[in-house]
Amino acid sequence: MTSEHPFEVLTNAHVTKDIWCMTCHTPVAAQIEPGQFVNIAVPGDASHILRIPLSFSAADAQRQTLELVYAVVGEGTSRLSAMRPGEVSTMVGPCGRGWWLPKKSGRALLVAGGVGLPPVVACARMLARSGVGFDAIVGSQTSDRHVEFLLDELRNMPPEQGCDCARKVVVTTDDGTRGIHGFPTDAMAGLMADHPYVQVYTCGPLGLMGGVARIARKRNVACQTSLERMMGCGFGACSCCNVELVSGEYALCCKDGPVFDAEEVAW
Amino acid sequence: MVTKSNVGMDVDLGGIAMRNPVNTASGTFGNGRQFEGFYDVGSTLGAITCKGVAAEPWKGNPVPRIAELGGSAILNSVGLQNPGVKEFVRQYGTYLQGLRDKGCAVICQVAGHSVEEYVRAMDLFEELAPFASGFEINISCPNIAAGGAAMGATPQSAAGVMRAVRGHTKRPVVVKMAPRDVAEIGRALESEGADALALINTIPGMSIDVRTRRSKVCRPTAGVSGPAIHAIAVRMVWECAQAVGIPICGIGGISTVDDAAEMILAGATAVSVGTANLYDPTVAARIVRGLEQWASEQGVSHVRELIGAFEC
Ligand SMILES: Cc1cc2nc3c(=O)[nH]c(=O)nc-3n(C[C@H](O)[C@H](O)[C@H](O)COP(=O)(O)OP(=O)(O)OC[C@H]3O[C@@H](n4cnc5c(N)ncnc54)[C@H](O)[C@@H]3O)c2cc1C
Ligand SMILES: Cc1cc2nc3c(=O)[nH]c(=O)nc-3n(C[C@H](O)[C@H](O)[C@H](O)COP(=O)(O)O)c2cc1C
Ligand code: FES
Numbered sequence: 001m002t003s004e005h006p007f008e009v010l011t012n013a014h015v016t017k018d019i020w021c022m023t024c025h026t027p028v029a030a031q032i033e034p035g036q037f038v039n040i041a042v043p044g045d046a047s048h049i050l051r052i053p054l055s056f057s058a059a060d061a062q063r064q065t066l067e068l069v070y071a072v073v074g075e076g077t078s079r080l081s082a083m084r085p086g087e088v089s090t091m092v093g094p095c096g097r098g099w100w101l102p103k104k105s106g107r108a109l110l111v112a113g114g115v116g117l118p119p120v121v122a123c124a125r126m127l128a129r130s131g132v133g134f135d136a137i138v139g140s141q142t143s144d145r146h147v148e149f150l151l152d153e154l155r156n157m158p159p160e161q162g163c164d165c166a167r168k169v170v171v172t173t174d175d176g177t178r179g180i181h182g183f184p185t186d187a188m189a190g191l192m193a194d195h196p197y198v199q200v201y202t203c204g205p206l207g208l209m210g211g212v213a214r215i216a217r218k219r220n221v222a223c224q225t226s227l228e229r230m231m232g233c234g235f236g237a238c239s240c241c242n243v244e245l246v247s248g249e250y251a252l253c254c255k256d257g258p259v260f261d262a263e264e265v266a267w
Numbered sequence: 268m269v270t271k272s273n274v275g276m277d278v279d280l281g282g283i284a285m286r287n288p289v290n291t292a293s294g295t296f297g298n299g300r301q302f303e304g305f306y307d308v309g310s311t312l313g314a315i316t317c318k319g320v321a322a323e324p325w326k327g328n329p330v331p332r333i334a335e336l337g338g339s340a341i342l343n344s345v346g347l348q349n350p351g352v353k354e355f356v357r358q359y360g361t362y363l364q365g366l367r368d369k370g371c372a373v374i375c376q377v378a379g380h381s382v383e384e385y386v387r388a389m390d391l392f393e394e395l396a397p398f399a400s401g402f403e404i405n406i407s408c409p410n411i412a413a414g415g416a417a418m419g420a421t422p423q424s425a426a427g428v429m430r431a432v433r434g435h436t437k438r439p440v441v442v443k444m445a446p447r448d449v450a451e452i453g454r455a456l457e458s459e460g461a462d463a464l465a466l467i468n469t470i471p472g473m474s475i476d477v478r479t480r481r482s483k484v485c486r487p488t489a490g491v492s493g494p495a496i497h498a499i500a501v502r503m504v505w506e507c508a509q510a511v512g513i514p515i516c517g518i519g520g521i522s523t524v525d526d527a528a529e530m531i532l533a534g535a536t537a538v539s540v541g542t543a544n545l546y547d548p549t550v551a552a553r554i555v556r557g558l559e560q561w562a563s564e565q566g567v568s569h570v571r572e573l574i575g576a577f578e579c
Contacts, residue, residue, distance in 0.1 A: 001304035050335045059355040232333045239295035239348045240333035
């Protein structure tokens with residue numbers, strides 16, 4: 001059940017460009033599932049009142065630690081980056097519904113863009129734990145905005161059982177400074193032609209996720225997508241985070257998502 | 268050390284018996300259940316006010332519905348998304364009856380686009396919601412095209428809604444007021460049989476993203492709430508309390524025990540915590556404890572002695 005938990009910053013370091021990584025000690029780490037998120041109260045300035053919703057890249061239930069990778073884009077994330085080891089605050093979580101395993105047996109394709117990567121890495125861990133094989137496409141604007149240690153984690157996760165096929169981790173940049181020149185969607189066709197994937201998982205900018213969903217649909221592959229919304233509460237109390245569905249109804253991103261079946265979303 | 272005080276905390280909001288003065292503002296508390304992971308709602312609060320519900324489902328407004336404004340305020344334009352009375356009762360009836368059983372009053376909020384729609388929703392609630400301790404008529408939502416704030420804009424239109432619904436329930440009726448002409452409109456509502464008043468709803472406001480030149484939410488104007496509006500709300504509660512004899516539930520920017528106490532001194536019988544629930548989900552429970560402490564420090568034997576006890 002979603003609740004309020006204390007957390008203590010263990011490390012909070014600059015990674016590259018505007019991207020930071022925080023590890024913290026918090027009991028929520030023992031309950032949270034890949035794709036779920038936490039809503040963080042950043043101390044220091046009472047004039048910005050809302051919490052900051054963040055996905056996580058790794059949770060260690062035993063040591064009760066959570067790893068958050070985030071871009072500094074404004075007031076709240078900037079204050080978050082100023083938190084020092086030993087500082088404490090609270091987070092609301094676990095929030096929402098996370099990724100689920102593929103309904104069919106077979107290989108999965110992960111497609112991440114920008115800071116959509118952290119929850120996709122958590123998804124990869126879930127798949128590796130369950131013996132599901134996967135390949136990944138990770139895009140960013142430019143070469144030095146890639147989060148190298150998360151790319152390494154994707155490469156180094158245990159291989160699936162009973163298969164010696166090597167995992168592909170394809171890197172793209174919008175400006176061509178590293179890997180494939182283009183968007184992650186440009187790299188999808190090649191991989192999908194070679195492999196009969198049973199499931200696509202995606203998180204990143206809205207335009208990217210819409211494109212990924214379209215390609216998956218064309219090839220008749222199930223697709224899960226983790227959406228972002230401005231949030232008031234993060235636990236279904238304010239109806240501020242509506243997501244329009246193809247049925248014409250609104251779902252709540254923080255409660256019914258953030259992970260949705262891409263088929264249900266009105267892109 | 269905290270010693271248990273012997274101050275009486277129960278209040279009567281126009282026939283709605285509350286074990287303590289703390290209520291929640293409609294639309295900021297889900298329908299209670301969302302907060303069960305934070306504290307035991309039924310054995311803690313004096314009352315909860317549910318999200319506004321109409322006779323038929325309303326879809327609500329498109330994205331984005333909320334923006335952080337800085338300056339301790341947010342802007343929202345939810346537009347009263349709700350599943351209609353029948354579905355609301357199906358989803359929450361059992362839970363809300365459970366709150367009643369634990370001693371927490373349940374106020375169901377009634378929404379409509381026209382006088383007829385309020386009456387239709389009221390009739391459905393009367394029939395399907397035995398768990399409701401009373402009803403709150405929302406004539407102050409700034410985020411819908413018809414009804415809402417337009418219905419509460421003048422003493423005549425507000426009185427018209429109250430007159431129409433009055434004959435349709437014997438349970439207490441609270442009216443949720445917009446932040447305008449509260450003395451005059453309050454008097455009109457009282458004379459049509461309102462049992463209590465709740466104020467204020469959000470203050471109409473605007474916020475423009477200067478780079479994109481677009482509104483930060485889905486409509487040009489929306490509702491401002493949060494600690495920034497508290498002083499305005501206290502002033503309006505005080506003005507209204509001078510003008511009417513029925514009890515008032517004070518709402519607006521309450522985020523601390525002192526904020527709640529201020530409302531009571533200004534003349535509020537009960538207080539509703541709103542926006543603060545969203546970013547500080549245990550705040551209403553802390554205000555329950557803190558108000559008792561405050562009343563005890565004030566040396567009164569009952570919190571009722573502090574209602575309107577503001578000394579100019
Ligand atoms: C479920 C969920 C998971 C998220 N996970 C991550 C993550 O793992 N890593 C990460 O870097 N970011 C993540 N985000 C986005 C992050 O919450 C926002 O970047 C952050 O709230 C911005 O706050 P701010 O005060 O710094 O920005 P502000 O000063 O408020 O705004 C700066 C910019 O950020 C945008 N923004 C503000 N709030 C949000 C929001 N809730 N969602 C998206 N954009 C927003 C604004 O539109 C504006 O363009 C996630 C968002 C959601 C909803
Ligand atoms: C997200 C949100 C949704 C709201 N929905 C409703 C509603 O359905 N009905 C209503 O009467 N007021 C609604 N309100 C207004 C609040 O009940 C309250 O009157 C207002 O926010 C002022 O109090 P506050 O500053 O403590 O939030 C809503 C406010 C917010 C922030
Ligand atoms: S953010 Fe409040 S309901 Fe989703």
